Amino acid sequence: MSQTINELKALIASGIDLGGRDLSRLSEQTPLFSEAGLGLDSIDAMELLLLLEKQYGIVFENIHQGREMFRSLGALADYVDKHRTK
């Protein structure tokens, strides 16, 4: 598992109230915004983008990339690796 995925797990665990959900079992393919995965909702999306901006300097620039970017933990890690400015 990539360094960025581990970083993202730590970031999510520290910044988003997951209501006791266990992050350790999540894989690259785990969906972020579905009950089959992490079960994040629209409030979490705002919090997550805030965390990404503070941590990596990432600003969401293209609505058409949103679905792919948030598809899974692995997809988000790819996006972060390509777009991080810090």
Place this chain on the structure above:
Amino acid sequence: MLNRSDIVQLIGDLMRTELARSQADSLAIFDADTEGLWTNLPTDIKQKAEEKAASMFGYMPRTFSSLERMVDYAYASFLKNQQITFLTSGSTGTPKQCVHTVNMMWEEAHGLTPLFEGISRIVSLVPANHLYGFSFTVILPHALGIPVVHLPALPSQAWHTLLQPGDLMVGFPLFWNYWLRCENKFPGDIQVLSSTAPCKDEVIEGILQAGAHRFTEIYGSSETGAIAYRHQAGKPFEILPFWDISRKEKDPLIKRCSTTKWQSLPDKVIMKNERFLFPVSRQDACVQVAGENIYPKHVEQVLAQHPAVKECRVRLMRPEEGERLKAFVVLREGFGPEQLETIRTFLIKRLTVHEVPRTYTFGEMLPVSELGKEADW
């Protein structure tokens, strides 16, 4: 007044809302292509969307072979009925129907236009299938003769390229709260609108300090539409000119100037003079989560149906705890906190995404104060 593309927007947002509420696909907010959304809609969500569209436009629920046919049917029904029905979550979990006629919509739009002089475009961050979004991102653009663009309600975006002078951003308190936490600044001549829940004074002040040309907060409800507005923190809301108000009873009553039906305000209020008010608390037991009306008592009733739950209480988190519901659960004998996942799954199947409590506290008895009254935890 409405055109066919408005109906597409309404039905598209209705589908996106259903996908998000059920957690079937929260990422649909990124799909501007409504046709593609329809094509890939899961069967159960399509059925719900068809039922809600039927309720909204006033026809018997039916299935459609294509989005085009559904839009045509909905548009024809709107032209015939001259009204739209919005659903708001009722205190028992049964949605409440709020009918708004074309005359009411126009009356409201023309009463609101003086508040937004100088606006050349509307930037919508809210769904059009709820009354607030409909009034300000569908009807108001028609009344002002200006275009509207729809963006997902994500505060961390490249706003310097997305916004232009003369924009009115239509958002909600939680979004503006995150806007400030992102330390966003407004480019010149941008107006800001907020509604669906009270906006804290420090958020209003922060938005103005971040460079917004003007802030407008609308007070209203799905039943009434917009009732009053204010531009500054700490000031009372001024009742909009298309409302009459009566103070003959203990609590004030309002009615549209064009009608004879008096009705209660959605909140207990303090009147400052004949046409200025401060909302104090809801008349019902409703709370807002992400701009959505939620009834904790209804959530309690559903939670109490779980076989492991003996007693429970559900309430909104304190501000320092978060923006969602929390639950306190007393389990039946033989059950332990390992029930958490089964309880959460039970609720997810029966409630909308924002009705499901985010945190659960287990205890041997419900929390009470020293005086024996229900207490927070």
